[in-house]
Amino acid sequence: MSSALDTSSYDTATEATAPSRNEEAPVDRVFSYQELARLDEALTMSSRETGLRFTLYVGELRTPTRAHAEELHARSGVSPADAVLIAVSPGQRVVEVVTGAGAARRLPDRACALAVLSMTSAFGAGDLVGGIVNGLRQLSDQAGHPAGLRPTH
Template sequence: MSAGENLTPNQTEELKRAVRMAEEDSGLGFSLYLGAAEGDPRAYAEKLHASLEDSARAVLVLCDPQARALEIVTGAVARRTLTDGECRLAALSIQSSIRNGDLVGGLSSGLIQLSRYGRAPRTLHVGTIDD
């Protein structure tokens, strides 16, 4: 998590906890960038995502409050269980919280929302198929 904003230690810990919970819940890698995007926010988010260790399994959330920008970038593996529509729903939820003055709460709940959407469906194997 990169934090370019002035957060209290408790707020920073809350965001770190949300990232950890999202990773544990979904099995995907989550990263949060909170701060100024260099140039175009989408292009910057894609650049940050590409630099992640396992970018195929990663989800990056970039939030630039000053520019009023929020970007969610998913890797190829993450995209199998986390759709663009689900990312849009999470983004709307985050943006709504930010508009109501709750930046940290919005980001935390948005990360958890993304992780729940990103869970791989459980597969039940009842038995074997006989020829």
């Protein structure tokens, strides 16, 4: 009697297809939707302003963490030279910022270290998303807005 009410739609997924919606983990398992929206806006706006490509990795890093972060950075897009990877491993309490060759010209290591310092101080207080958003803001402020991206009018 009650089983008819309990059923939910189930997409049929085979071995050749992607997992169905029911099998996928919920998107907001790590961060809430509000936090995801903040991260999304920070990543997108800093990437659009600077022309660099900021990506954010949150999860475990193999030791040595620097080598793993650089390996991730090499796969972070089609042109890794202009990519900036922020890899945060909350379990290991490590944050790595990796900049490609083109991005490093506009984001020197000292600027990255300053952004990392502000991120770690926020992480130490338990504010993961706020630290990431502030670090992204600092990095994009430092990288600036190239003239080629400004609208011509």
